[in-house]
Amino acid sequence: MKEDxxxxxxxxxxxxxxxxxxVISLGGGGGAIYLGLLASVFKISPLSAAATSLVTSLPSVIxxxxxxxxxKQINFRLGNQMLFSAVPAVVIGALLAPYIPSLIYRWVLGLILIIMGLRIVIRKGNRSSNKNHTLWMASLYGVLSGLMVGIAGMSGGGPILAGLLILGLNTFQAVATSSYVLVGLSIIGALMHMTGGQVDWQLGLPLMIGAAVGALIAPLLxxxxSKSSHSNIVQVIMALLMVLMGINTIR
Structure with missing residues (x-):
């Protein structure tokens, strides 16, 4: 038993x-990966998996x-706009979660992720010159991300990163700003899910320690x-991952 x-x-x-x-290299928190790992491999309850995934991802995103x-790569103007919009959505999502049929949630979330992934590829290269429009769109992506955190216990990095790329940030700035937004979302989401006492620390603590070490390496990577010629390729990979995540969510 001890060996296991x-x-x-x-x-x-x-x-x-x-x-x-x-995930920190891609501007995410890893909540979706941890959630799938804990639920499918270690067979803990969905509620416990959601709580554990959020708590696990918190140190790494910080x-x-x-x-x-x-x-100095964080765009605080867009990041704060997303964060202020996402925080109420986290709370609302957590309150609504017990009443939303999982099938409806999966289809809506899956389609949103697919559309946003495609938008990264086909977006125009320049960010909108209309400041109010840009901030309004940033708020929308923040709300989508907050709902993902509140309802499903995911980190919510997908809509944030996709939104920042669509709004015209380069890969480095988008990843950095996404990580900044996820700090606030992860703290709120973790606190809300921890109140139920559902965190599996035996599984979560090793994941947390490993992820924290990985997070030290990611910004340097x-x-x-970003200084190489592969930056555009990375964005395409991010877009494909977004689409695949959406398809997997619907299945």
Whole structure:
């Protein structure tokens, strides 16, 4: 029995490290990945998986955001607009979650992710010159992200990152600003889900430690990629991941 615990802990540390590097490099918190891992592999209840995924992702998004802040890549104007719009949506989503049929939620969320992924690819290269329009769109993406956090216990990084890219930020700035927004969302989401006492610390703590180490590496990795000729390729990969996430959500 003890050997199984040790093996699981080592596996979770390694998975947390890899996920931390990948998701912070892509401007996310990893909530969706942790949620799927905990629910499908370790077979804990959906409520416990949602709570554990949010708590697990919190240290990594804080560390990743601080790394991007030190590199002065966070767009606080758009980030704060998204955050202020997303916070009430988190609360509303958490209150509505018990009353929303899962089938309806999956289809709506899946279609939104697919559309936003396609928008990243076909968007115009320049951000809108209309400041009010830009802030209004940022608010919309913030609301979508907040609902994802409140209803499903996901990190909500998808709509935030896609929205920032659609609004014209380059890859580095979009990833950095997305990480900043997710700090606030993760804190609120984790607090709301922790009140039910559903966090599985035995599984969540190793994931949290591994992800935190990965988050230290991610900002340096993104900085290196952004200076290369592969920045546009990274955006296409992000878009494809968004579409695949949407398709998987509907299934």
């Amino acid at each position: 615990v040790i093996v699981n802990t080592i596996v979770l540390l390694f998975v947390g490290l890899i996920v931390g590097i990948i 560390i990743g955001s601080w790394g991007y802040y030190r590199q 993104v900085k290196k990629i």
